[in-house]
Amino acid sequence: MAAVAGTNERHWLDELNEQQRAAATHRGGPLLILAGAGTGKTTTLCTRVAWLVSEGIPSERILLLTFTRRAAREMLQRARALVPGSSRVLGGTFHSVAHRLVRRHASALGLPPGFGVLDAGDAADVLDLLRVEAGHGSARGSRFPKKGTLLDLYSRTVNAQAPLSGVIAEHFPWVDEHREAISALFREYTVRKRELGVIDLDDLLLMWRALARDEVIGPRLASSFDHVLIDEYQDVNGLQVDLARALGGYGCEVTAVGDDFQAIYGFRSASAAHILDFPSHFEGTRVVTLEHNYRSTQPVLDAANAVAAQASRAFPKRLRADRPGGVRPRVVWLRDEGAQAEEVASRVLEARENGSDLRSQAVLMRTSHDSDLLELELHRRRIPFVKYGGLKYLEAAHVKDFVALLRLADNGADDIAWFRVLQLVEGLGPASARKAIGLMAGAEPADPEAELEEGAASFRRGLSASAREEAGEGRLAAVPDRLAEWYTARQVIPERARASADELVAALIVARDEQRPGVRAEALRDVLAPLVKARYPDGAVRVEDLDQLVAAAHQANDPRHFVAELVLDPPQSSADLAQPPHLDEDYLTISTIHSAKGLEWDHVHVLAVYDGNFPACMSAGTSEQIDEERRLLYVAMTRARRTLSMYVPVRYHHRPRGIDDAHGYGKASRFLTDEVLGCCDVTRLPDDPLNPRGAPVVTARRLSVSPDALFD
């Protein structure tokens, strides 16, 4: 480490205000930075990283935990610009850091070296499998919860670290009659994951905590860091608090940043209570509050403050703007979502003509399909955009197929992947796939391999730590290998599908022996391509999507964990995988509010601000849920630097994509109270130009329209 920089060289400290500087240069003891929207939270945190490094803390001994990897990357880039020495700071999400640690200690945790990480969809598939096995498949009468609900419930219970019965009573009362069956199902779920050699996202946190609490491994882990900085602390859950406390308990200095009024992840068991409890969890905490808003103009803040003031238990916190001037936010009533799309597109173009490029503008919405019509309109007008949130690249069916193949090449015991992969073959459905997998799994090798098998079995049972030590890593590698049993299993495949299935399995065997991830991915892409082309009408386009993944596999730094890293840091779109990104291109951002967290734009448009969306009808149950929905609107509003527009389509479709014409006549969001509207310019857009002032439709005429004359 270079000599400590003199204070006069740290000119970047001069750019901070008094509170920010106090936070950035705090030394000794835990620190909590309460930072309202736009108060320079990121700047302060980056500067703190830079300051710590300039104070002589080795950068690899600093851990920066953020909500997304994108946030970590951005912060580290900025810190590096201040102090080049900060390049080795370890940054990422709780989950990605957990993955590194779990990887390193896989054998202690009883995991095979090639263990996979299930994404939410895979985890739900495992639960579904167990649900069917337990006979809750199509049980008549009292309906058993579906896989999505089960996963929600499971994840909530684990992340909140609360008893299942309590979580059911509070959030899922309608499944109470099945409580015991669900409890048994969840126990089976943890067993099954072990058998499959996989873990889910929640396990990553559980396992990190288990490592941190272990009397031997824990201190060793904690001694790797001097400082931990945690961003967005208002959105941590109980498990993450445990991790923070474990780190702090071993003498690591903890800094947390957040704003209780921006807590929007209650549905993931996060709770703003944790940030308020921080001082009691960490003895001797210094609290620094940042109140000066450098992002928005006062008129925007006035409206946002008016929304915040409605909260039942709000901290009295009024943001004050540092930027002079500004225009009042607009609230626009329109006929319907079509009019909304046209209006937003026009305003975006208008702003661009006035010198604001598309990158400085964003459209935000509650749910990802709120922008469906807008996306069509933008295509029509050739306005480039990138959409964040909603259905992601990895969730597209053909990409999931490909990922399942990649998984199988790493871990032949992953039956969920098998189940998906086998069904790619035409004429091979779920029933045959299940049978074949049962045969592959059930056919235990005979005596000669008993010793190896003993290792695998002990892994499956999840032995005590000492027994696992004994088994050693070499034996743990002996996960049951389905591929070897294919010859037996293929007998239950319908005859017409057998040859095709053989081909697929043969390709997997070849791919498994190929260690270079790029070459392996290429081989698997080649077997998959014809199947994708046959299955989907737009198959050719989808195969191109796969090429992006192959390219990414070629870039992978750690072949073994290419798929896991994909799950932990999912590309938002296929364009995200393309190397290098087209940085010079100008595009509009469309994003769910959840995905827009921490970001800002000059011009912000908020779509569909009607009641039923803000709050969403599904989240209008308890007053806590409604508070969270209000904060969501607040977060959206405070993303705006210069102008803010909120749209209320009066007539909206219940269902997206125009499947039918079911629609309702909505009211504006209940959060747009008179106080809020008083801070805004309210306009009503003229009605349908083809039918001004609702002129009655002529019904008496009968016209005949037919192309029959053409059919001579």
Add this chain to the structure above:
DNA sequence: TGGAGCCGACTTTTT
């Protein structure tokens, strides 16, 4: 009779 495949109804927010 089981299983593959087609058709119609519906979809909150994310690591």
Add this chain to the structure above:
DNA sequence: GTCGGCTCCA
């Protein structure tokens, strides 16, 4: 894109 229900095929 997914789920459940239905029909037709071996």
